[in-house]
Amino acid sequence: MKTKIHPTAIVDNKAEIDASVEIGPYCIIKNGVTIKKGCRLLSNVIVEGSTEIGENCTIYPFSSIGFPPQDMKYKGENTSLLIGNNNVIREYTTVHRASVGGDMITSVGDNNFLMAYVHIAHDCKIGNHVVLANAATLAGHVLVEDHAFIGGLVAIHQFTRIGRYAMVGGFSGIGQDIPPYMIASGSRAKLFGPNAIGLKRHGFPDPTINAIKKAYKILFREKRTLKEAIKKLQEDFPSVKEIKYLVEFIEKNKRGICR
Numbered sequence: 001m002k003t004k005i006h007p008t009a010i011v012d013n014k015a016e017i018d019a020s021v022e023i024g025p026y027c028i029i030k031n032g033v034t035i036k037k038g039c040r041l042l043s044n045v046i047v048e049g050s051t052e053i054g055e056n057c058t059i060y061p062f063s064s065i066g067f068p069p070q071d072m073k074y075k076g077e078n079t080s081l082l083i084g085n086n087n088v089i090r091e092y093t094t095v096h097r098a099s100v101g102g103d104m105i106t107s108v109g110d111n112n113f114l115m116a117y118v119h120i121a122h123d124c125k126i127g128n129h130v131v132l133a134n135a136a137t138l139a140g141h142v143l144v145e146d147h148a149f150i151g152g153l154v155a156i157h158q159f160t161r162i163g164r165y166a167m168v169g170g171f172s173g174i175g176q177d178i179p180p181y182m183i184a185s186g187s188r189a190k191l192f193g194p195n196a197i198g199l200k201r202h203g204f205p206d207p208t209i210n211a212i213k214k215a216y217k218i219l220f221r222e223k224r225t226l227k228e229a230i231k232k233l234q235e236d237f238p239s240v241k242e243i244k245y246l247v248e249f250i251e252k253n254k255r256g257i258c259r
Contacts, residue, residue: 127147
């Protein structure tokens with residue numbers, strides 16, 4: 001089976017392209033790129049650097065994938081971008097290779113939906129089933145865990161973490177970690193409670209959702225120090241794995257927790 005490459009596309013003969021890949025008009029694929037089976041690059045897509053794109057990804061026009069990081073410390077080191085399977089990358093999205101100072105890898109997991117004008121900077125780690133709405137902008141070293149939803153025009157500060165199943169409202173500025181299972185919004189984001197509707201849609205049972213709601217009150221609404229609140233959560237919910245993970249996430253924070 002011959003790869004479906006439009007005659008106007010430019011594909012380096014050293015790029016590793018599966019025979020089932022479709023490359024549309026005016027795409028440019030450079031040396032060092034690997035694209036696995038079932039992918040479609042619709043048109044005007046540029047992929048370069050040490051970049052691997054997994055299976056069954058669809059990349060829309062004018063996206064730039066695998067370009068060097070926007071980092072003044074970067075001096076041409078051999079860094080990478082790894083993109084998993086079944087991702088949809090819409091128009092004008094930019095995903096950059098890693099810089100120095102981390103593990104040298106920017107990564108995007110599986111089954112993610114990156115809407116138009118999304119920017120994922122160097123060394124970011126995107127989990128699975130993540131939605132980044134239009135013009136969501138992630139600075140370097142941002143971590144976004146599984147099933148998080150980031151609204152449109154959101155800006156996330158470098159080294160910030162967004163917990164699993166969290167939801168960030170549109171037009172928000174995120175400068176501190178957003179705990180798992182929570183909703184945050186605002187120009188300097190604040191928490192507004194658990195993402196109860198999102199958790200329900202993802203099949204979380206009512207007892208678990210109720211436990212998360214109680215944990216939110218203990219952590220953020222009662223007059224306790226963070227240390228006191230964590231201790232109470234550990235005492236009150238010793239067997240709820242979601243509460244255990246919430247505690248672990250908070251204890252690992254370096255930039256502070258959005259409250």
